[in-house]
Amino acid sequence: MEEKSNTLKYKHLGIYTQNENVVYMRKDCHVCISEGFEALTRIRVSNFKTSIVASLNVITSEVLLPGEIGLSQASAKKLGVSVNDTLRVSHLEPLDSLSYVRAKIYNQRLDxxxxxxIITDIIEGDYSNIHLSAFITACAGDRMDTDEISDLTKTMIASGKRLNWNKEIVVDKHCIGGLPGNRTTPIVVAIVAAHGLTMPKTSSRAITSPAGTADTMExxxxxxxxxxxxxxVVEKEGGCLVWGGTTQLSPADDILIKVEKALDIDSEGQLIASVLSKKAAAGSTHVVIDIPVGETAKVRSTEMAEKLKEHMETVGKAVGLHVKVVLTEGTQPVGRGIGPNLEAIDVLGVLKNEKNAPQDLKERALMLAGTLLELSGKVEEQKGQEIAKHVLESGQAYKKFEAICTAQGRFSKTFVAPYQFEMHAPKCGTIRKINNRKIAKLAKLSGAPxxxxxxxxxxxxxxEEIEKGQLLYTLHAESNGELNYALEYYENHDDIIVID
Amino acid sequence: MEEKSNTLKYKHLGIYTQNENVVYMRKDCHVCISEGFEALTRIRVSNFKTSIVASLNVITSEVLLPGEIGLSQASAKKLGVSVNDTLRVSHLEPLDSLSYVRAKIYNQRLDxxxxxxIITDIIEGDYSNIHLSAFITACAGDRMDTDEISDLTKTMIASGKRLNWNKEIVVDKHCIGGLPGNRTTPIVVAIVAAHGLTMPKTSSRAITSPAGTADTMExxxxxxxxxxxxxxVVEKEGGCLVWGGTTQLSPADDILIKVEKALDIDSEGQLIASVLSKKAAAGSTHVVIDIPVGETAKVRSTEMAEKLKEHMETVGKAVGLHVKVVLTEGTQPVGRGIGPNLEAIDVLGVLKNEKNAPQDLKERALMLAGTLLELSGKVEEQKGQEIAKHVLESGQAYKKFEAICTAQGRFSKTFVAPYQFEMHAPKCGTIRKINNRKIAKLAKLSGAPxxxxxxxxxxxxxxEEIEKGQLLYTLHAESNGELNYALEYYENHDDIIVID
Structure with missing residues (x-):
């Protein structure tokens, strides 16, 4: 099939394109001419052992010589190539799974x-960003029923590694984001692990928010x-607080999340599949899921939340998990800090039982830890929260948290940003609304995460009743440029905090 | 807002990425560090007169020096930059129109x-391929009502130039593709223009097919x-047969079509908006639309075709066009040739009244030309086809075709491919099915267009009744590699032509 002449010498270009595989070839290279390759052609690139699929960018300058080939950093890493290695290129055989994506675009059920x-080809790296975006969009907006979500979840679980903790009960929790500063996870893990349960927590980095638990824990x-x-770590301490991306649990999810981030969406089907596939692959058996509900939270109405709860619990059962969904208030940010370091400061405050620690964060964490203790069967119904409170206030939770961090390799102190800008109330009155989305946007423009x-x-x-000129919040940034972008956004949006 | 230090010197990298704007900067460049840019960040690049938005690819090698900046070819052209020009980069202000794309993903109506x-930002080049793909997908699969399609069509018309021919009646035709070899347009234009009507035909290149009219005419x-x-040309000859891409009519359509091609989809709403916006912008008043219906055509059932017909005619009226939709048989390819040169040979055969010219292509062209003559009011009802036949068979149509080509700058002869491979019937029997999609795929893998x-x-x-070993079709290719890809596809698909 492939001819010997379809070979080129690898040259290091050092171009980082994020997750997308890109191959660079000269327009006048013999292979482009003989194969009829043109810009954006999807090409298979092989090192004679393994191969990847990449989109072609055509070079017309001396950056490459004829007979040379370049690869984006991710592709070069996947192939494990060195300078002057010989690579072979060929047309991509038609991707059959794209016909399923098209069927989904046209509202058909997939089995x-x-x-x-689809998931197999995504993990192989055979989908371009255009294909990934179409798949994500076609699955969004209520276009998957629970059987489909269960099937997607199962394929995502099967596509990666699956951990086994040799424990009958392994607990986990997850929050359907949307609420800036809602960093209960580290506190819950510390409480639950201190009480003797196994909670190997893998978290994601921020998708559309100013910080994910992994960003804060880092x-x-x-x-x-x-x-x-x-x-x-888990064998030693009963819990961990790590990033899930390196664990090869549900690897498709890691690829899809990057495109969702660019689109700034997080659809129901993908969301459920993403969360539950990670939980099941991580070896969890009992999972509590927190859905904050509020006008500017990710889930805006109790009706939507109830539907998501039902779907989550149905899909959970289908993939063999005990899932309990808790609806919580989602009308304003939780705690005081928004952004990795600022949230870490709040978390430590609660764990150390500091007087000025944010009480709302503490209460949420206790409720979730209590629910998890009850779901696990480890404590009686109605007793969970009381026990969680005792574990926290006695200092056992902080001790456990410190031990987990140490087991993970370091327990570092927090830092404060060099650039700060205080925002004061333009008038007196009552704070009527705090827009979670706009607060999150502001934090992201400031540079988080x-x-x-x-x-x-x-x-x-x-x-809260406030005076004119009273401090509402402080922007923290690491560069003047970023601070300015946040300020520009602030100047163009007068409904971030509504006072009247 | 922007600091003076946010400037970099332009270096020519000559990287061609098709339509997507990409900017290349060093990872250790002062601007990346101070602004917090990372791979795929969307960045505004300005030459102090105009600006574009591009996705960042980060360079870690000596391809660029710190302080230098590179651009993909399309971006460099849009900005009109020369080597050593100073460019300024800044964060992209949040794109408000993406919130509408998200609303559409979540099944909301857009006004x-x-x-x-959305269309304004697309034309500005502010959407990445990920965003374009999401917009196209969100609009596909029956997710737009006719009011929405009308609105999209109107915005697409308003976004570009609009031609004015100073004629009361300007006719046009369009075929909703899907049928390989269905190259009636050049014949229809020749007949209708020879009969004295004005038909300034702009066509697209192939989207998902082995040839578009523009490819064949080229x-x-x-x-x-x-x-x-x-x-x-039109003033002189009453008609033309040109590519619509350079005319800046409905420029958004040209951008969207490239992504649709990568997805291999062509959704109803986008399709109607694409076709009718081009027609209206081209100054047409009366348009006949041909919808071939068949199991493996683009439109698979009479029901779907009737719906599309109704929507087309409704949207046509909303944007001020007289639209008549004709449903035609779409069960097999039309004519003999599939691919630019092979189709051109068929078209010339019909126009020259050659004995062995494909009769099915001729009959379709006469029916469409007749319908167009009647719709224009230029000839009586029921008389169109007879008059069209006379114009064709008298040689007037060929004379007009030759004159149009000459006015467009050349009238060239056709060529035949160097590599050919004959496909013979594996058994005797009757030809029961010819799969349009797979025949088209085979032609595309052979290298068309x-x-x-x-x-x-x-x-x-x-x-047709055939003997074992009888010639079914011949593959034509310009390289051995492409011929082999077609053969490999053939070997893996035994239902391209079904004989029993």
Whole structure:
């Protein structure tokens, strides 16, 4: 099939394109001419052992010589190539799974085999960003029924590694985001693990928010651990707080999430499949899911939340998980900090039982830890929260948290951003609304989560009576440029906090 | 807002990424660090006069020096930059129109203003391929009502130039593709223009097919004409056969079509908006639309076709066009050739009244030309087809065709591909099915339309009794590699032509 002449010498170009595989070839290279390749042609690139699929970018300058080939960083890493290696290129055989994506675009139901074919090709890296975006969009907006979501979840579980903790009960929790600063997870893990349960928590980085649990935990400890290292930490401490991306649990999810981030969407079907596939693959048996409900939270109405709850619990059962969904208030940010370091400061405050620690964050964490203790069967119904409170206030939870961080390799202190800008009330009155989305946007424009000390420190709560000129919140940034983008956004939006 | 230090020197990298704007900057460049840019960040790049939005690819090698910036070819052209020009980069202000795309993903109706905002940003180049793909997918699969399609069509018309021919009646035709070899347009234009009507035909290149009318016409004449040149040709000959891409009519459509091609979809709403916006912008008043219906055509059932017909005629009226939709048989390819040169040979055969010219192509062209003559009011009802036949068989149509090609700059001869491979019947029997989609795929794998002599020459018709070993069709290719990809596809699909 492939001819010997379809070979080119690898040259290091060092172009980082995020997750997308890109191959660079000269327009006048013999292979482009003989194969009829043109820009954006999908090409298979092989090192004679393994191969990847990449989109072609055509080079017309001396960056490459004829007979040379370049690869984006991710592709070069996947193929494990070195300078002057010989690579072979060929046309991509038609991707059959794309016909399922098209069927889904046209509102057809897909079965297990269809989702399996799609997920397999996604993990192989055979989908371009255009294909990934179409698949995500076609699955969004209520276009999957619970059987389909179950099938997608199962294929995502089957596509990666699956952990086994040799425990009958392994607990986990998850929050359907949307609420800035809602960083209960580290507190819940500390309480539950201190009480003797096994909670190997893998978290994602921020998708559309100013910080994910992994971003916040990375301030305090190492979160990028190998499967072996995670196992060691959990065996020793009963819990961990790591990033899920390196664990090869549900690897398709990691690819899909990057495109969802660019689109700034998180659809119901993908959301359920993403959460539950990670939980099942991580070896969990009992999972509590927190859905904050509020006008500007991710889930806006009790009706939507109830539907999501029902779907989550149905799909959970279908994939063999005990799932309990809790609806919580989602009308304003939780705690004071928004952004990795600022949230880490709140978490430590609660764990250390500091006087000025944010009480709303503490109460949420206790409720969730209590629910998890009850769901596990480890404590009696109605007793969970009381026991959680005791574990926290006695200092056992902080001790456990410190031990987990140390087991993960370090327990670091937090930092405060060099650039700060205080926002004051333009008039007196009552705080009527705090727009979670706009607060999150502001924190992201300030640089969170990439700049780990960036974000927002809130100083206002719903219903509070305030004076004109009173401090509402402080912007934190690591560069003047980022601070300016946040300020520009602030100047163009007068409904971030509504006072009247 | 922007600091002076946000400037970099332009270096020519000569990387061609098709339509997507990509900017290349060093990871360790002062701007990336101070602004917090990372791979795939959307960045505004300005030459102090105009600006574009591009996705960042980060360079870690000596391809660029710190302080230098590169651009993909399309972006460099849009900005009109030269080596060592100073460019300024800044964060992209949040794109408000993406919130409408998200609303559409979540099944909400969009109004005129929303579509206008989206189309404006698309034309500005502010959407990445991920965003374009999401917009196309969200609009596919029956997710737009006719009011929405009308609004989208109107915004697409308003977004570009609009031609004015100073004629009361300007006719046009369009075929909703899906049928390989169905190249009636050049014949219809020749007949109708020879009869004295004005038909300034702009066509697209292939979206998902082995050839578009523009690809086929490019074999015979120049199709890339300026608006001024088109005007001259039409004033002289009453008709033209040019590519619509350079005319800046409905420029959003040209951008969307490239992504649709990568997805291999063509959704109803986008399809109607694409076709009718081009027609209205081209100054047409009366339009006949041909919808071939068949199991493997683009429109698979009479029911779907009737719905599309109704929507087309409704939207047509809303944007001020007289639209008549004709449903035609779509069970097999039309004519013999599939691919630019092979189709051009068929078209010339019909126009020259050659004995062995494909009769099915001739009959279709006469029916459409007749319908158009009647719709225009230029000839009596029921008389159109008879008059069209006379114009064709008298040689007037060929004379007009030759004159149009000459006016467009050349009238070239056709060529035949260097690589050919005959496909013979594996058994005797009756030809029961010819799969249009798979025949088209085979022609595309053979290299059509990029390789203009590539494609398929059909030698079989539905219902025909054949002997074992009889010639069914011939693959034509310009490279051995492409021929092999077609053969590999053939070997893996035994239902391209069904004989029993």
């Amino acid at each position: 297990y085999n269809a989702y399996e074919a 301030v305090l400890t190492n979160v990028t651990l190998s499967a072996g290292e995670i196992k060691e 990439q700049s780990s000390t960036a974000g927002i420190l809130m100083n206002a709560r719903l219903g | 005129y203003n929303a579509y206008e905002a 074999v015979l004449t120049n199709v890339t004409l300026s608006a001024g040149e088109i005007k001259e 990029q390789s203009s002599t590539a494609g398929i020459l059909m030698n079989a018709r539905l219902g």
